Amino acid sequence: xxxxxxxxxxxxxxxxxxxxxxxxxxxxxxxxxxxxxxxxxxxxxxxxxxxxxxxxxxxxxxxxxxxxxxxxxxxxxxxxxxxxxxxxxxxxxxxxxxxxxxxxxxxxxxxxxxxxxxxxxxxxxxxxxxxxxxxxxxxxxxxxxxxxxxxxxxxxxxxxxxxxxxxxxxxxxxxxxxxxxxxxxxxxxxxxxxxxxxxxxxxxxxxxxxxxxxxxxx
Amino acid sequence: xxxxxxxxxxxxxxxxxxxxxxxxxxxxxxxxxxxxxxxxxxxxxxxxxxxxxxxxxxxxxxxxxxxxxxxxxxxxxxxxxxxxxxxxxxxxxxxxxxxxxxxxxxxxxxxxxxxxxxxxxxxxxxxxxxxxxxxxxxxxxxxxxxxxxxxxxxxxxxxxxxxxxxxxxxxxxxxxxxxxxxxxxxxxxxxxxxxxxxxxxxxxxxxxxxxxxxxxxx
Amino acid sequence: xxxxxxxxxxxxxxxxxxxxxxxxxxxxxxxxxxxxxxxxxxxxxxxxxxxxxxxxxxxxxxxxxxxxxxxxxxxxxxxxxxxxxxxxxxxxxxxxxxxxxxxxxxxxxxxxxxxxxxxxxxxxxxxxxxxxxxxxxxxxxxxxxxxxxxxxxxxxxxxxxxxxxxxxxxxxxxxxxxxxxxxxxxxxxxxxxxxxxxxxxxxxxxxxxxxxxxxxxxxxxxxxxxxxxxxxxxx
Amino acid sequence: xxxxxxxxxxxxxxxxxxxxxxxxxxxxxxxxxxxxxxxxxxxxxxxxxxxxxxxxxxxxxxxxxxxxxxxxxxxxxxxxxxxxxxxxxxxxxxxxxxxxxxxxxxxxxxxxxxxxxxxxxxxxxxxxxxxxxxxxxxxxxxxxxxxxxxxxxxxxxxxxxxxxxxxxxxxxxxxxxxxxxxxxxxxxxxxxxxxxxxxxxxxxxxxxxxxxxxxxxxxxxxxxxxxxxxxxxxx
Numbered sequence: 001x002x003x004x005x006x007x008x009x010x011x012x013x014x015x016x017x018x019x020x021x022x023x024x025x026x027x028x029x030x031x032x033x034x035x036x037x038x039x040x041x042x043x044x045x046x047x048x049x050x051x052x053x054x055x056x057x058x059x060x061x062x063x064x065x066x067x068x069x070x071x072x073x074x075x076x077x078x079x080x081x082x083x084x085x086x087x088x089x090x091x092x093x094x095x096x097x098x099x100x101x102x103x104x105x106x107x108x109x110x111x112x113x114x115x116x117x118x119x120x121x122x123x124x125x126x127x128x129x130x131x132x133x134x135x136x137x138x139x140x141x142x143x144x145x146x147x148x149x150x151x152x153x154x155x156x157x158x159x160x161x162x163x164x165x166x167x168x169x170x171x172x173x174x175x176x177x178x179x180x181x182x183x184x185x186x187x188x189x190x191x192x193x194x195x196x197x198x199x200x201x202x203x204x205x206x207x208x209x210x211x212x213x214x215x216x217x218x
Numbered sequence: 219x220x221x222x223x224x225x226x227x228x229x230x231x232x233x234x235x236x237x238x239x240x241x242x243x244x245x246x247x248x249x250x251x252x253x254x255x256x257x258x259x260x261x262x263x264x265x266x267x268x269x270x271x272x273x274x275x276x277x278x279x280x281x282x283x284x285x286x287x288x289x290x291x292x293x294x295x296x297x298x299x300x301x302x303x304x305x306x307x308x309x310x311x312x313x314x315x316x317x318x319x320x321x322x323x324x325x326x327x328x329x330x331x332x333x334x335x336x337x338x339x340x341x342x343x344x345x346x347x348x349x350x351x352x353x354x355x356x357x358x359x360x361x362x363x364x365x366x367x368x369x370x371x372x373x374x375x376x377x378x379x380x381x382x383x384x385x386x387x388x389x390x391x392x393x394x395x396x397x398x399x400x401x402x403x404x405x406x407x408x409x410x411x412x413x414x415x416x417x418x419x420x421x422x423x424x425x426x427x428x429x430x431x432x433x434x435x436x
Numbered sequence: 437x438x439x440x441x442x443x444x445x446x447x448x449x450x451x452x453x454x455x456x457x458x459x460x461x462x463x464x465x466x467x468x469x470x471x472x473x474x475x476x477x478x479x480x481x482x483x484x485x486x487x488x489x490x491x492x493x494x495x496x497x498x499x500x501x502x503x504x505x506x507x508x509x510x511x512x513x514x515x516x517x518x519x520x521x522x523x524x525x526x527x528x529x530x531x532x533x534x535x536x537x538x539x540x541x542x543x544x545x546x547x548x549x550x551x552x553x554x555x556x557x558x559x560x561x562x563x564x565x566x567x568x569x570x571x572x573x574x575x576x577x578x579x580x581x582x583x584x585x586x587x588x589x590x591x592x593x594x595x596x597x598x599x600x601x602x603x604x605x606x607x608x609x610x611x612x613x614x615x616x617x618x619x620x621x622x623x624x625x626x627x628x629x630x631x632x633x634x635x636x637x638x639x640x641x642x643x644x645x646x647x648x649x650x651x652x653x654x655x656x657x658x659x660x661x662x663x664x665x666x667x668x669x670x671x
Numbered sequence: 672x673x674x675x676x677x678x679x680x681x682x683x684x685x686x687x688x689x690x691x692x693x694x695x696x697x698x699x700x701x702x703x704x705x706x707x708x709x710x711x712x713x714x715x716x717x718x719x720x721x722x723x724x725x726x727x728x729x730x731x732x733x734x735x736x737x738x739x740x741x742x743x744x745x746x747x748x749x750x751x752x753x754x755x756x757x758x759x760x761x762x763x764x765x766x767x768x769x770x771x772x773x774x775x776x777x778x779x780x781x782x783x784x785x786x787x788x789x790x791x792x793x794x795x796x797x798x799x800x801x802x803x804x805x806x807x808x809x810x811x812x813x814x815x816x817x818x819x820x821x822x823x824x825x826x827x828x829x830x831x832x833x834x835x836x837x838x839x840x841x842x843x844x845x846x847x848x849x850x851x852x853x854x855x856x857x858x859x860x861x862x863x864x865x866x867x868x869x870x871x872x873x874x875x876x877x878x879x880x881x882x883x884x885x886x887x888x889x890x891x892x893x894x895x896x897x898x899x900x901x902x903x904x905x906x
């Protein structure tokens with residue numbers, strides 16, 4: 001079995017685990033689909049973290065057992081889920097009042113690009129079929145802290161943390177933290193530049209610099 | 219016992235009964251305090267009319283029996299009431315979404331003045347203590363049909379249906395029908411003048427003309 | 437006042453016209469007004485503008501109306517998982533107004549609440565802001581979004597009483613509540629109609645004032661888009 | 672995460688400061704956060720701006736804070752039945768921003784929902800419109816009203832579970848729901864605290880996310896402003 005020390009960079013699960021370190025007791029959190037969903041499996045023991053689903057639920061439980069599957073109980077990714085004793089349901093307008101109003105403490109989202117100014121693009125590739133932004137624009141505009149979890153580079157090798165987004169934006173100057181398979185970048189507020197605050201195992205600051213076009217503080 | 223025919227003009231109860239003739243089966247109605255409240259006692263038999271209370275209730279029941287009085291169950295006049303099997307409760311924002319959104323069919327309100335253009339003044343007398351407009355401005359702005367029930371003349375004898383309101387307005391160009399102790403005025407839309415459509419027993423059109431300064435069609 | 441109709445077709449009688457705007461509840465295939473969508477399809481009404489978070493999938497939900505080309509325009513936040521939609525959209529046969537999910541929910545609520553416009557941070561600095569008024573409040577920019585007042589709302593509830601009070605079940609509530617208020621008239625289908633007095637007055641999700649016509653839509657064969665389960669550990 | 676505090680005083684610890692804005696639930700004396708009002712009074716915090724539909728009556732509800740001169744300004748729709756209020760107001764010692772009841776409810780909801788401004792027909796052409804932007808939508812005039820984001824919300828519920836999910840009872844719900852969402856932090860008092868899992872997830876009026884601190888306020892001696900009854904007919 002490979003251990004983290006033998007592997008260079010973080011796996012998807014490890015990126016999710018790193019994001020989970022940003023959770024605090026009592027947080028209300030919205031998790032995007034993909035890697036962000038894995039954050040739910042990494043909530044530190046003894047900590048109460050409540051997951052919101054923007055289709056109208058607070059307190060998402062785990063996937064249901066086969067005999068508990070309920071078509072009326074799905075998450076925002078339209079997957080079947082289960083409820084918890086502390087769950088509550090509400091309508092979509094109430095759900096986004098919560099999101100837009102700044103009541104959610106943290107959201108973890110995937111991204112195609114993040115700019116050095118904190119812009120995020122994750123909903124549309126011109127020329128490809130456009131599926132729509134869903135709730136992503138509302139989340140990045142409304143949630144208190146925005147964490148992006150993404151591969152450091154695209155499959156083509158192109159950097160994804162870049163000076164200026166080339167794709168249509170989901171939100172402008174909204175990202176607080178970026179967690180990639182190589183490193184973690186953070187900024188304390190939306191007027192400050194991002195700072196490299198952590199390296200994945202076996203990754204050097206030079207390597208990160210080489211693989212990034214965005215300006216950031218080391 | 220005096221009968222209606224022997225009395226000149228309408229009593230408060232008769233004015234309420236006249237207003238009740240505007241009810242239709244299935245209507246959702248908001249009644250103001252004073253004479254309008256009496257409309258509830260005059261709902262024609264066999265007709266389902268649901269009363270809304272702007273503090274957050276649909277389906278107002280009668281006053282409670284002494285042993286049913288519940289401090290958590292009051293109307294917008296802060297009087298204790300009772301509930302019906304069809305009642306529902308909601309918050310104040312939801313209640314006024316209903317009102318502002320045009321979902322209430324009819325409201326019956328008192329007034330200090332109504333102008334010939336359908337302006338209404340019923341919330342404030344400058345120089346006197348000001349209590350506030352409560353929900354009156356929302357009701358006249360949002361409800362589909364606005365009926366004013368008021369004495370034709372003030373105690374001083376001054377007309378209350380006048381060319382132009384002298385008191386601060388509750389709403390501009392909002393009144394559809396005026397029921398006084400002497401007559402009924404109606405207009406089919408907010409661009410038309412009011413028309414005298416009915417006289418109370420023993421009242422003549424001349425008398426109404428003498429006691430009114432507003433212009434109206436006979 | 438009888439609100440209960442014997443079929444979806446009957447409940448929609450006199451309400452449909454070409455070029456109308458319809459607000460529909462549901463999220464994905466969860467809580468969609470299936471019976472009413474079928475009846476709208478059968479009516480042949482066309483050039484519809486439909487405000488709905490999603491557009492169904494191929495031949496499920498609103499996908500049925502796309503297939504028959506009855507839809508002119510969708511106001512939606514997410515339209516994936518629908519090949520026919522994709523085909524019509526790419527061919528320029530179908531107009532789409534992409535609206536962020538929360539903005540769409542609020543636009544429906546606002547339209548139903550007599551609010552013709554409201555300001556939101558959502559979409560500032562993005563394509564969504566194009567052509568919209570920007571206003572600064574306390575030093576931050578917001579865009580003006582419009583309320584949606586639909587000609588008709590079609591929604592799916594769990595239980596209704598005979599007076600039209602309605603409750604939803606779990607995440608099937610979603611857009612059904614705001615969509616119901618957005619319409620000049622709202623027609624609801626439910627899984628069960630219970631006598632007046634059976635529902636808790638403190639627990640009504642959609643007060644009777646909004647539900648003008650009602651049908652019993654059961655039995656439902658509820659579809660699941662992505663069934664995800666976990667395994668029970670062996671004892 | 673422990674949300675339950677042993678007293679109103681403890682629950683308000685660190686949250687009060689002079690000049691702050693507080694949103695308070697209640698309609699008349701129905702559903703008012705009595706214990707929290709008492710603790711605010713006892714704290715001596717002053718120059719308060721309070722958004723509340725009413726201002727209590729003499730020495731009941733918010734009337735208590737008026738009596739001790741802790742209130743600088745009220746944002747209310749109706750302030751009758753309060754002699755001390757009247758005295759301070761007429762003497763120019765108390766500022767009042769009269770807001771139509773529905774506009775106030777919507778301003779609180781909007782503030783809590785991230786909406787800094789919205790348009791409404793209510794008050795167009797009246798004193799309420801003075802100094803406000805007027806905009807025409809589809810040929811009709813509307814005025815711009817601002818959302819209210821309070822520093823603190825104080826509300827009264829019926830039951831809460833230990834995680835902070837809350838339900839109200841009958842017309843005591845009123846402004847408590849929108850006021851709760853308006854505050855940067857919301858403290859709630861309830862008549863009963865029940866174990867997690869005791870409340871119906873479909874029937875929660877105020878989800879736990881809004882309730883940051885919670886106290887058991889019972890027993891309550893609920894006041895009635897106008898007791899109106901009917902007589903039982905003799906058998």
